Amino acid sequence: MTTLRREAKTLELPWRFTGREDELELIRRSLTAGHHGIVVTGPAGCGKTRLVTEAVRGSDRARAAGTPETRHLSFAAFAHLLPERVSLHRAVQLLSGVRLLVVDDAHLLDDASAALVHQLAVHGRTRLIVVAADVGPCPGAISRLWTGELLPRLVLEPLPGEETEQLLAAGVGGSLEPLTLNRLRHLSRGDLRLLRDLVDALRERGLLTCRAETDTWAWRGPVPVTATIREHAAQVLEGPREARETLERLAFAEPLPLPMGDLDLRLLEDLESDGLIRIDDHGTVRLTHPLHGPVLRAAAGRLRAARLARTPDRWEAALAAESAALTGRIEQADVRPLPTPVGEWLAQEGAAVPAGYAAVRARFSRLRGELREAAAWAREGLRGAPHDARCRCELALAAAQSGDTATAQEAIDGHPDLDEPSAWLAAARGDTEGALAAIGDAMDGMVQRYGNEAGAPGVGAHGAGEGAGSVTEAEPACADAVFALYDLVRLGAPGKAAELLPADSVFALHANALAREDGAALDRAAEALEERGFLLFAAEAHAQAARAHRDPRAARTSRTRAVALARRCQGARTPALSGLVLGELTARQRQIVTLAAAGLSNRQIAEQLTLSIRTVGNHLYSAYARLGASDRGALPWLVELPEVQPA
Incomplete structure (x- = not known):
């Protein structure tokens, strides 16, 4: 097992700036002729200062910043730019010659400094970039910059999941295993400073280990509570003793909540008003911030921890x-x-996850289109039960629908009865006829296991495919049979599936629309699927609609929706999505990716297109990030499905 570790005293450079391309361009445009600047606001730790620093890199600028300790001192933020004694009028005159002024933490400015910033905006001679966090009250002179329409306001949302994943990969030096990625995102709640501190703590303690089967970094076990991590939870560690005891009880109850009746109502009212706890509609209480529980448990003494800890049967x-x-x-x-x-807590703490639970959790994730997460849950179950057929089935399905035929084949080796994974493995290899035949085998197996109520009586090994035999009109009553029939729709062969699927189901809606080649109806089916959480199915339905539409504009809209949904499906590569992916790239990126998929080296591509090797590499790197590929070995699947192989 490989462990990622660094010395605690190593000086770390800032992580590479990732994402925020639209916001970056907006700030840069605000500094061009005819514009007076911009105000950037957002939650603490969401990357406002880093974004602005990147936007003004290389520019001649002055900088000021507010601090909590100097809010009572006039012009404290501008002490390095102004003489010791100065009036507001004189301060405006002195700073009007500054071409660009960046004001950070403007929500912490003293009143005089806030008034100065406001007057500079009114005069319009100095371009301003004002950064303020959405925490507590903001000086009126600052908030009136955007409410009074002196400057436009950019409200910065937390970094999107895809960009957070890229940021973490750059910071760690490799991809993170999905459950670890989810855990870090959950603990940090969009606070990029906390996210970096967590990763630094993991690296210092050597808690990141490389999973050989996926070549990803994983973290299992308790949160490493370093001094820096404790600072992020100071609010719960420094409160009154009575409140601290209540918070500790909630911390040691995790991952379960406590009934409100078991706790002091007066204390709960105070803690709720401070935002430290949340109470749900069922009257149960949890800690608000997911970091507070681990920190409180780590700070408790051994005897207190032994008294408060819950036993596994709980x-x-x-x-x-x-x-x-x-x-x-x-x-x-x-x-x-x-x-x-509860299941997430077990996996995070490194405890054994029962195979039955892991299989259900993997299936739920796979149906949502979270294919990498589904594979991760299946592997969690296989760690304790390496031969569990349910987990092997889910791993194979997630891998095959991601285009990872090697992993899918390895998962089903020695399990010839796993017909559904065999179908998708055949589809991943381009053997559509073999896939349809395997689905028929899967239906036969369900009838044998559960009786005719599990599937349509008389469905033979080839009865599931169009033109491959007869199918009776009975409706399947078993969820497994419904999804097996729906696989036919996903593979582009609705046929009798449209008749056998439950008539009022969203799956029948999709099947009927595809059988009629009705683009508008396919789009409606996609919207219904998305509403129910089936993101991958919705992407496939939109992709099928794009091919069915006769109106080019409607086809383009469907295709755009399909690509947007497919990008949320963690590397999904199914037949219905074939040919959509390259549309995410620029024309030059598509050209270079197509040549790389054909086997040309960077040097050969550079020579053919009269570009530098470095330019080709940069285009490929950007394409990998957009396509979710790790290297050029995945490109052939992204460009086009493999040729159909004989069954």
């Missing part, structure tokens, strides 16, 4: 309830997000 029933809830949602064809704190 969460076993909750884990079974989570599994039942996930299964129920799948049977109801509704896979919208569902909280699963």
Whole structure:
């Protein structure tokens, strides 16, 4: 096992700036002729200062910043730019000659400094970039910059998931395993400073290990509570003793909540007003910030921890309830997000995840289009039960629908009865006829296992495919049979599936629209699928609509929606999505990616297109990021599906 470690005293350079391309361009445009600047606001730690620093890199500028300690001192933020005693009028005159002034942490400015910034905006001779966090009250002179329409305001949202993943990969030096990625994003809640401090703590303690089977970095076990991490949770560590005891009880109860009746109502009111706890509609109480629980548990003494800790039997029933809830949602064809704190906590802490739960969790994720996450859950189950057929089935399905035929084949080796993964493995290899035949085998197997109520009686090994035999008109009652029939629709062969699927289901809606080659109806089916959480299915339906539309504008709209949804599906590469992916790239990137997929080296591409080798490499790097590829070995799948192989 490889461990990523660095010395605690190593001086780390800032992480490479990642994403925020639109926001970067907006700030840069605000500094061009005819513009007077911009105000950038957003949650603490979301990267406002780093974004502005990148936008003004190389520019001649002056900088000022507010601090909590100097809010009572006049012009404290501008002490390095102004004489010791100065009036507001004189300060405006002195700074009007500055071409660009960056004001950071403007929400912490003293009143005189805030008034100075406002007057500079009114005069319009100095371009201003004003950065303020959305925490607590902001000086009126600052808020009136945008409410009074003196400057435009850019509200910076937390970094999107895809860009956060790229940022972490750059900071760690490799891709993160999906459950680790989700955990870091959950703990940091969009605070990039906290995110970096967490990664630094993991590296200092050597807690990131390389998973050989996926070549990704993973973290299991408790949160490393370093001095820096403690600073982020100072609010819960420094409160009154009574409040601290209540917070500790909640911390040691995790991942389960506590009933409100078990706690002091007066203390709960104070903690809720401080934003430290949240109470749900069922009257149960949890800590608000996911970092606070680990920090409180680490700060408690050994005896207190032994007294407050819960035993495993306390969460076993909750884990079974989570599994039942996930299964129920799948049977109801509704896979919208569902909280699963107990299962996630087990995996995060490095405890054994029961294979049955892991398989259900993997299936739920796969149906949502979260293919890498589905594979990760399947692997969690296989760690304790390496031969579990359910987890192997989910791993194979997630891998095959991602175009990873090697992993899919390895997962089903020795399990010839896994027909559904075999179907998608055939589809990934371009053998559509073989895929359809395997789905027929899967239907036969369901009938043998569950009886005729599990599938349509008389469905033979070839009855599932169009023109491959006869199918009776009975409707499948089993969720497995419904999804097996729906696989035919996804593979472009609706045929009798449209008749056999439950008539009022969203899957039948999709099947009927595809059978009629009705682009508008396919788009409506895609919207219904997306509403129920089936993002990959929705992407495929939009992709099929793009091919069915006769109006080029409608086809372009469907294709754009398909690409947008497919990008949220963690590297999905299914037949329906074939040919869509390259549309995400610029014309030059498409040209270079196509040549790289054909096997040309960077040097050969550079010579053919009369470019520098470095330019080719930069284009490929950008293309990899957009396509979700790690190297050029994945490009052939992204460019075009492999040729159909004989069955």
